[in-house]
Amino acid sequence: MPYKDPKAGAAYRQSYNKKNRARLRNYHRKYRGKNKNRIRALAALRQRKYRQAHPEQVRAMNNRIRRNRRTKYRTWLSDYKAQRGCKCGEKDPRCLLFHHTGESKKGFTIGGQGYYTDNSKYARVDIANRAWTDILAEIRKCIVMCANCHLKLHSPK
Numbered sequence: 001m002p003y004k005d006p007k008a009g010a011a012y013r014q015s016y017n018k019k020n021r022a023r024l025r026n027y028h029r030k031y032r033g034k035n036k037n038r039i040r041a042l043a044a045l046r047q048r049k050y051r052q053a054h055p056e057q058v059r060a061m062n063n064r065i066r067r068n069r070r071t072k073y074r075t076w077l078s079d080y081k082a083q084r085g086c087k088c089g090e091k092d093p094r095c096l097l098f099h100h101t102g103e104s105k106k107g108f109t110i111g112g113q114g115y116y117t118d119n120s121k122y123a124r125v126d127i128a129n130r131a132w133t134d135i136l137a138e139i140r141k142c143i144v145m146c147a148n149c150h151l152k153l154h155s156p157k
């Protein structure tokens with residue numbers, strides 16, 4: 001029997017939930033365990049609908065996520081470069097870069113703004129689009145050098 005007074009109804013539900021907290025938690029846990037796929041599908045559907053209905057918000061959200069990630073990555077890379085430094089003693093991360101050593105195949109330029117692909121198209125590289133594990137794997141192929149030492153390495157007298 002529903003309560004006439006909505007406040008009384010809310011109070012009753014609250015006390016009921018409080019009294020049966022353990023039982024309800026158990027019930028919900030069981031339900032979630034049995035209906036994993038159903039719950040996932042419903043969530044995906046809800047998300048898809050939201051995305052279709054709010055393209056601007058989704059774009060803004062994605063940009064925000066990417067911007068935050070880019071800042072985080074850059075800060076980390078900058079600290080890493082400063083820690084390593086160049087063999088000549090340069091410690092300023094602004095002058096330091098990642099030089100790919102030896103025969104390891106270069107996957108991408110870390111910290112690069114853009115690069116020419118094999119068919120000489122200029123491609124913008126956004127580090128925020130990289131997986132962190134990929135960046136770490138790429139760093140493992142590199143040594144930190146300053147720009148001057150890097151130039152001397154690539155153009156000997």
Ligand SMILES: [Zn+2]
Nearest residue numbers: 086088146149
């Ligand atoms: Zn140097």
